[in-house]
């Protein structure tokens with residue numbers, strides 16, 4: 001198929017807009033009638049169409065082949081021809097959508113690799129690429145990145161208390177993104193300080209708090225006032241006191257073993273997720289913010305350091321077991337940390353977590369520690385890209401039903417909203433251990 005996209009666009013780039021408009025009445029009218037924030041999009045669409053063949057060849061999105069593959073060299077018609085992918089150009093609110101029809105060995109990977117060069121050629125801040133369907137690569141030239149538009153938390157958007165649903169936010173096209181929650185026993189939320197980890201945890205709390213099928217354990221390694229008002233809706237809570245945290249984790253561990261013994265008689269199944277959580281067998285969400293606070297050993301020689309190190313080792317052991325064995329009985333540990341490298345979160349904990357989320361990261365190593373090595377193959381969803389302040393509240397994650405990694409704009413949760421929801425739902429707190437009474441939990 002021929003690749004030459006014959007653009008009927010006018011010679012625009014170098015001439016003032018007014019002279020362009022006189023050149024084409026319909027286009028000119030459309031341009032004049034467009035809202036002022038849409039005019040740059042229209043101009044970019046024109047420019048992209050008009051310069052496509054030249055741009056494609058310059059950024060390496062061209063395929064050459066012999067015109068007559070079997071003709072002897074030197075005979076008439078034995079030369080080579082250059083094909084560039086045909087495109088269709090559409091305008092969208094945030095920029096221009098280009099569907100490119102693959103040709104030869106030019107596929108989504110080659111377009112990904114050329115994305116930054118396309119952004120330069122088109123003079124747009126961002127170009128995103130995805131495989132739309134077999135044979136079609138979808139390119140978005142974004143004049144403004146929709147991910148940089150902050151949003152705020154609303155109960156409806158968050159899934160209205162359904163513990164099986166986790167909607168952490170919206171994607172770059174404004175579409176809701178879902179994360180796996182069912183059958184998940186471990187979640188890691190990583191990212192530089194001040195980029196939205198605690199806000200994400202608050203959003204999850206606010207979404208689940210109205211459900212009687214969820215109980216919370218809130219542990220704040222920062223030790224500040226962040227969670228004070230939320231404690232009202234928590235079965236157990238602690239700040240950065242290692243002894244207290246170790247005791248709380250031991251209690252959750254006891255719940256896990258007792259639930260393991262009781263599950264068959266209480267629920268008639270071996271896996272709580274087959275039925276889903278309920279008020280009598282609630283999902284227990286254990287939030288540990290600034291989790292690295294609890295895992296590090298100081299290796300000091302004095303008695304106090306030894307005591308702290310023993311507690312840290314015990315906390316690591318308990319969290320590791322909860323993440324590894326808590327799934328079937330409905331215990332979900334959510335760990336937030338600035339760094340997800342092995343020195344901050346033991347790898348035997350981190351690597352057993354089924355869900356990973358990363359806000360901005362400074363280095364590839366930190367991003368790989370949080371999201372796994374596959375992230376290096378998805379440069380446009382890479383957490384290093386998120387270091388600009390405009391991306392506070394944006395995180396990279398593997399979303400349900402989507403290939404690769406997705407960048408998600410998470411909503412900001414105002415303190416007063418979280419406090420209001422915690423106070424209004426405080427009456428739902430119950431002790432999940434007490435709910436097991438009457439079932440065979442004795443050793």
Ligand SMILES: Nc1ncnc2c1ncn2[C@@H]1O[C@H](COP(=O)(O)OP(=O)(O)O)[C@@H](O)[C@H]1O
Pocket residue numbers: 150151191192193194195196197198199200392393394409410411412413
């Ligand atoms: N989703 C968001 N959207 C917009 N701003 C946010 C968002 N999340 C956080 N912020 C801003 O960033 C600040 C730090 O957020 P926080 O969640 O405490 O970060 P972290 O826990 O990663 O250190 C907040 O006080 C708020 O001003």
Ligand SMILES: [Mg+2]
Pocket residue numbers: 197198199289
């Ligand atoms: Mg925080």
